[in-house]
Amino acid sequence: MKTVTERRKGYFLFRWKEYGVGYLFMLPWMIGFSAFVAFPVGWSLYNSFNKVIINSDGFAYEWVGLGNYKRMLIQDNTYPIILISLFQEMLIMIPLILIFAFIVSLMLNQRFPGRGFMRAIFFLPVIFATGQVLMELFNQGAGKLPFVDQYDMAALVNQFFNERTANMILNVLGKAVIILWYSGVQILIFIAGFQTIPKTIYEAVRVDGATPWESFWKITFPAMLPFIGLNAVFTIVDLFTFPFNPVLEIVQRNMFSPNTGYGYASAMAWLYFALVMLLIGITLWITYRATKGRRELR
Template identity: 75%
Template sequence: MNGKTSRRKMILQFRWKEYGIGYLFMLPWIIGFIAFVAFPVGWSLWNSFNQVFITSEGFKYTWVGLDNFRRMLIENNTYPIILLTYLQEVLLIIPLILIFSFFVSLLLNEKFPGRGWMRALFFLPVIFATGQVIMELFEQGAGGLPFMDQYNLDVIIRQYFSENTSNMLLGILSKAVIILWYSGVQILIFIAGFQTIPKTVYEAVKVDGASPWESFWKITFPGMLPFIGLNAIYTIVDLFTFPYNPVLEIVRNNMFSPTTGYGYASAMAWLYFVIILLLLGITLGLTYRATRGRSEGR
């Protein structure tokens, strides 16, 4: 028995010598994660199952179980409609941003005079377009396309599409210019991805007589699949935390409403969070399958 105890102590001492310094360096992050992430998330989950009242003595909790979720989905018709409409917009916007940033990065990866300035030009909006700046630009109507009013696209779209579809399309067009500003990080990631493909591979297929179109689909696109998945994940998180977000706005409004409060707003936020996690999981799964299939096909 004493031999086993001493052996365990030796193992613990060895592990502490090997990993102790690393744990000490991680300690500030662990404390910050528990204080500023884990505790607020856990408290929000607890609130979603309670009716929360703010009194002179502090917060008062009344356990209601799943009643907040039932009221949110059945009694409240506004939130599910806004959530589904914004989800449809995001699912259309994500491919547009990925396609735009992919082909812009493909051009910026080529050698031409002033390439560094052009790369900086596409990334500058990411630096200047902070949350408050974006909201101010939207309020001034600077996010839409100028030709929408010129050619009465609003009337044409509503004439040929249903109300929900037309609202979704008009919502995307009204944010088109500023949404393209959010492609700067994706462009940089794609450019970094292009650098990982060896030039010798292109030279080899060129000697074999492959055209640029064939080399794109056989080499460039398969090699960029992990970066496409990474950019898809980044874009999902970026758009779902977008400052001009109607879902987050309705959550904030219900948080400070005397008839709903923190518990009801927390239930809304958790439904929104679960949807984001599902999208991220689907994206990770598709990226993993695509990259795995590519590696097995070699």
């Protein structure tokens, strides 16, 4: 009869034989992550609870606890408003990007001449419109749709919505080109998801007399729920690290300000990070519940 220690040892050896090679391949990444990511992240979290002063001897720390967070949320009149406005805009843009990418990928999944060329066209902005190129395009006004000014959309939006909502909608319209530029990866993921659905299922429901509309809602859409969740998480991370993100600009500005410094800027960054992670968590939970319900029906 084996003891508990022997059983645990045997289980550990079994796990190592099964996954040991994978862990060895992950080891360089784990070392790099610990040295270049985990330590800076931990240091920034420590800074958020301190008042960091730079002097001739280096960094001087004065423990303030939650003082930076209280100052940021209560005394600062700018950061909370910009943070809330950004999240409101992103909650509109994320579904628009997902819907646009889903519709385009659905069309690109069909068989027609030049399909590969059209797929490449939609992915090209991902390659070219990044970093400094994207910033230069926006500085030249290429990121705004011309019909917003041509048809005086601002007056029309202000007529039907209050000032705050109208400004939010106009900001989204002003960044509408991002929906085109930031949909390439999502389109490829959706196309890959469509390839996982067996063609025999569509043939079977077609024999049973199901219409294309019914087959979409009964087969295609439920099968694509995991890919919708994956694209939602990717889009959230992509948009919240956008080069023209006003929150990141405020964090950077406060980092080098003598009145705030690294401690206050770290607190702002950690609040922003916590809200983004909360949004990602909600997205994963919704995706899990949707896919779980689908599995239970099976």
